[in-house]
Amino acid sequence: MNYFDLPLEDFTNDFVDNWLLPNTAGFFDRISDILRSFIDMVTSFLLFIPPEVIVIAVILVSWKASGKGLALFALLGGFYLGAVELWAESMQTVAIVIVSTLISVAIGIPVGILTALNKTAERIVRPILDFMQTLPSFVYLIPAILLFGLGSVPAVIATFVFATPPVVRMTSLGIKQAPEDVIEASRAFGSTKWQLLAKVQFPLAVPTIMAGVNQTMMLALSMAVIASMIGAPGLGDTVLTGISTVNVGLGLTGGLAIVVLAIILDRITQSIGTKS
Amino acid sequence: MSKIEVKNLTKIFGSNPAQGMRLLEDGQKKSEILKKTGMTVGVNKASFHVEEGEVFVIMGLSGSGKSTLIRLVNRLIEPTSGEVLIDGESLKTMDTAELLNTRRKKLAMVFQNFGLLPHRTVLSNVAYGLELQGMKKQEREAKAIKTLEDVGLKGYEASYPGELSGGMQQRVGIARALTNDADILLMDESFSALDPIIRKEMQNELMNLQSKLGKTILFITHDLDEALKLGDRIAIMKDGQIVQVGTAEQILEDPADEYVAEFVKDVDRSKILEASHVMKRPEVVMSHKDGHRMAIRKMEEVGASSIFVVGKDNELKGLLTIDDAIKAFKEDIPLNDILIEDVISVPPSTPLSDLIEIAVDSKYPITVVENSKLLGIISRVSILSGLVLGREKDVEIETSEVIPV
Numbered sequence: 001m002n003y004f005d006l007p008l009e010d011f012t013n014d015f016v017d018n019w020l021l022p023n024t025a026g027f028f029d030r031i032s033d034i035l036r037s038f039i040d041m042v043t044s045f046l047l048f049i050p051p052e053v054i055v056i057a058v059i060l061v062s063w064k065a066s067g068k069g070l071a072l073f074a075l076l077g078g079f080y081l082g083a084v085e086l087w088a089e090s091m092q093t094v095a096i097v098i099v100s101t102l103i104s105v106a107i108g109i110p111v112g113i114l115t116a117l118n119k120t121a122e123r124i125v126r127p128i129l130d131f132m133q134t135l136p137s138f139v140y141l142i143p144a145i146l147l148f149g150l151g152s153v154p155a156v157i158a159t160f161v162f163a164t165p166p167v168v169r170m171t172s173l174g175i176k177q178a179p180e181d182v183i184e185a186s187r188a189f190g191s192t193k194w195q196l197l198a199k200v201q202f203p204l205a206v207p208t209i210m211a212g213v214n215q216t217m218m219l220a221l222s223m224a225v226i227a228s229m230i231g232a233p234g235l236g237d238t239v240l241t242g243i244s245t246v247n248v249g250l251g252l253t254g255g256l257a258i259v260v261l262a263i264i265l266d267r268i269t270q271s272i273g274t275k276s
Numbered sequence: 277m278s279k280i281e282v283k284n285l286t287k288i289f290g291s292n293p294a295q296g297m298r299l300l301e302d303g304q305k306k307s308e309i310l311k312k313t314g315m316t317v318g319v320n321k322a323s324f325h326v327e328e329g330e331v332f333v334i335m336g337l338s339g340s341g342k343s344t345l346i347r348l349v350n351r352l353i354e355p356t357s358g359e360v361l362i363d364g365e366s367l368k369t370m371d372t373a374e375l376l377n378t379r380r381k382k383l384a385m386v387f388q389n390f391g392l393l394p395h396r397t398v399l400s401n402v403a404y405g406l407e408l409q410g411m412k413k414q415e416r417e418a419k420a421i422k423t424l425e426d427v428g429l430k431g432y433e434a435s436y437p438g439e440l441s442g443g444m445q446q447r448v449g450i451a452r453a454l455t456n457d458a459d460i461l462l463m464d465e466s467f468s469a470l471d472p473i474i475r476k477e478m479q480n481e482l483m484n485l486q487s488k489l490g491k492t493i494l495f496i497t498h499d500l501d502e503a504l505k506l507g508d509r510i511a512i513m514k515d516g517q518i519v520q521v522g523t524a525e526q527i528l529e530d531p532a533d534e535y536v537a538e539f540v541k542d543v544d545r546s547k548i549l550e551a552s553h554v555m556k557r558p559e560v561v562m563s564h565k566d567g568h569r570m571a572i573r574k575m576e577e578v579g580a581s582s583i584f585v586v587g588k589d590n591e592l593k594g595l596l597t598i599d600d601a602i603k604a605f606k607e608d609i610p611l612n613d614i615l616i617e618d619v620i621s622v623p624p625s626t627p628l629s630d631l632i633e634i635a636v637d638s639k640y641p642i643t644v645v646e647n648s649k650l651l652g653i654i655s656r657v658s659i660l661s662g663l664v665l666g667r668e669k670d671v672e673i674e675t676s677e678v679i680p681v
Contacts (some may be wrong), residue, residue, distance in 0.1 A: 185391030187352055189405040189456065190380035199407075203395045 016146060028147045035099070035153045043095040043152075051078070051087050058264060065271040070264070077260035084253045086238060090261060093234035096152055096224045097265070100159035101217045108164045108216065109209060112171025113197070122172070129165040137162050137223065141230050155224060155232030163219035170212025174205025207274060214269040221262050235261070277364045278325035279460060279492040280332075280349065285322045285358035287344055287516075290315025293356040306515045318344035320516035321358065328459070331486060331493045335503040335539075336513030342496045345513070346464050349494060350383045351375060362460070380409050384453035388465035390445045392437040398424065398448050399433035405456040416455075423451040426485070443474035450482075454489070463495045467502065479505055500539055504528070512536050525660070541629075551631060552624035554659060555644045555652030558584050568605035571596055582640065584650060585615055592650040595619045595640055621645040622654075631659050 046054065055078035063071035081087050115122040140161055144154035178201045186200045228236025235258050242251030288296035288309075296315045299308075306317040319341045326332040336342040347353040349360055351367050360367045362382055370378065384405065392401050399420050400407075406416035424430060427447040437445050446466060453461055467475045479502060486493065497503050503510045504524045511521045512535075520532035531537040575583050575598050585593040594615030604614045620634055621643045631654060634642055641653040 181387060181389045181391045182393060184352060185385070185387055186393075186404075186408075188350055188379060188383070188385040188387075188391075188462075189408055189452075190376040190378075191408050192376060195408055199404075200393060 016143065021146065024147075032148045032153050035148075035156055036151070039095055039099050039152045039156060042099055043092055046091040046095055047088060051082060054078075054091075061268060062264065065268045070267050074264055077264060080260060081257055084257065086235065086253065086257045089233070089235045089238050089254075090257055092152075093221070093224050093236065093258070094261065096155055096159065096227070096232060096234060097217065097220045097261075100156045100163060100220045100224075101213070103156070103160050104164040104216045104220065105167055105213055107160075108167035108212070109171050112168040112209070112212075113175055113202070115168065116172040116175035116201075117193075117197070125168065129168055132161050133165045137226055141227070145230050150231035152232050154230050155227030158227055158230070159220045159223040162223045163216045166215035166219065167209070167212040170215065171205065171209045174208030174212075175201050177208065178204045210269065210272055210274075214266060217265055217269055218262065221258065221265065225258060278361070279328045279330075279363065280326040280494060281359075281361040281364075282322055282324050282345075282349065283359045283361070285319055285345070285348055285360060286356050287318040287341075287348055287353060288315055288356045289318055297357055317341075317516045318353075319348060319355075322513075322516075322518050324511055324518060324521055326492055326494055328492055329490045331495060331506055331508045333495045333497060333503040333507030333510045334513055334518075335497055335500055335507075335510055337498055340513040341516035342498075342513050343464055344516075346385075346462050346494060346496050350379055350385065350462060380405065380456070382458050383460050383462055384456045384458035385462040385464065386446070386449045386453045386466040388468050390437070390442075390449045390469075392445060392448055392452075394437055396436075397433065398429065398435050398437065398440070401437065401448055402451045402455050404452060420451070420455050423455045424448075426454065427451045427481075441474075442470050443478060446470060446478060450485075454485075459492055461491050461493045463493060465496050465498065468498065475502075482506065512539065528660075551622050551626040551628070551642075551644045551654060552651065554628065554631075554661070555624070555654045556658055558650065558653045566611075568601055568611060571601050571611065572598065572605065575601070584619075584643065584653065585611070586650050590649045590651075592619075592621065592643060592645055592648060593617075616640070619643055624651055628659060635659055 055074065058078070059071045059074045062074045081090050111121075111125060115125045137158060141154070141158050144158045148154040148157055175197075182200060182204070183196065186196050191199065224232060224234060225236035225239060228234065228240045235254050238254035239251055239258070242248070242254055286297065286300065288300070290296060290313065292313070292315065296309055296313060296317065299312070300317065300320060304312075306320065309315055309317055322341075322345055324332070334342045334345060344353060348355050351360070355368070362378060365378070367375065367378065393404065396404070399417060402424055403413075403416040403420035406419060407413075421433065424433060427450055429444065429447050429451065432440065432444070432448075437448060440448065446469075449466070467478050470478060483506065493506075495503075495506055497506075504527075507524060509521060509523055510527055511518045512527065512532075513519065514535050520527060520536050522530075527536060528540050531540050571583060571585075575581065580598075582595055582597045585596050587593050593612070594617040596611065596615055600614045600616075601611075603609075604611060619640050619642075620638050622631065622634065622645070624644050624646055626644075631642065635654070635656045641655045643653050644651045
């Protein structure tokens, strides 16, 4: 099938080396600085608060959101993270997850609403989402390093790429699913498009949107681990060290810590979605 | 000036409505246009007007275009051609702001499936129209509480629509429409989703409310009984066209075409009404043993010009008119000799459709007789009201109380 040569590889490298980096380095540096200080702020905040306080807060939230079971699990999970001395790493991972989820949600929900209401926007956004979801994550880890250097910033960027599609899709779905008769009633009483969105479509979509946020958060957590390969600190780093030194025990302790975080984050966000 | 005026309103759904319009102008039928172009003629040159305070019912089977028509009236659906005037103002030329304002202030709508906001309380639903207008929370909720009382939902303010029965949900829907203080209520099959008993109850309550509020109501239904009961005037729709507009009596007595006639026929059949269902207790029943004096006094008491005479065990003897009674009194002729005996008697199972013909020819009320006993009488009024309202309740209790004097 080789009818003509497509020098995509050379072309891309050429583009990145000779145009993208020289021309946009300043721009990306600035984004990088802002993100880094944001992530650092969240991380140092989480590390500044005594672990006991955080664990108690999480237990209370779990209790309220889900029930006794999850509260007990949060307590045991807290003891576990302390006992295997992975508290600081856990908080670093949580910081990356929080920051990237916030960015994903802040961009994903408006985009989702736009695609639900506007067919052209949907036609443009949908292939981009497909692209983001199917492109192997390692592929964009490379340019992320080039543009943002090593560390937690490219991790957040890569996580954003990886984790945003669900919240966009679920928001779009939720908005579209508002019952036709309710929309019609609202229109009949003279609602503007904004009123319709703010008072009918969005509130009715909240449970679906929260399901999307939940998915985004879970993907962010799994990506935060992979992103340890580009220098992101946290539990992923622990696991990576375990792998590279063939230390099964270290890999397991790190892996279990991730599972603990995943279960708590998942159950809490899920119950927020179903309750509203 | 009519409250609502609809002129030549047409809606064609499909890829090329202009082409559909041309075919319609050429006199093609809905089915032909569908076959040729795949386009659906929703409403075909409908014209009517609704006066202030009138209940105007549009009746048609599903697919007749009635739901499309009501949505053209508030421009939820854009018409292909034709015009709607609300208080003399054309909806067609309004910009978005004017249209929204008209919907907010003049046209309130009640839906078949209620269309309530499931995430809001009953109170918040009822205040929704005013909220859209930007009214302050306290003010709009005070109004909403008042209308909720009017529709009998006091105490349900904090409930959610999903917690209420269908009938109660529709009360919320009606309250929401009333809270807006709009002059015009558009009611799209508003009671069709309710079970028959609740439905009847809601119809009665609507008539009660209407007698107090005097709104202009455009009511859509597929149910002729409902149309006859509620409508001051009724328009019958078929295939997107209005085939007849008239009062209940006009439509029952003088159907415009076979289609309407078929409907009217259905009224009788569907109700399976019989003489016993619509008969009334005779106004006065008196024994043949009583004298002239007694007969005249009885007639005087009830203000009737004639009276049925019965014998022992309610056996029908005949009809006595006041003139004859007086004459007989003066000339001292026995009552039995002057009774009109050829009054029309029917068995209780006589279908109403037969009674209509009999009633037209009969000077006197029809008697319902079984085993030569008088069970009840039927006047023209009771036939018509039977057609419109359905069977007369409690008839049996009443007739059992008839005791010869």
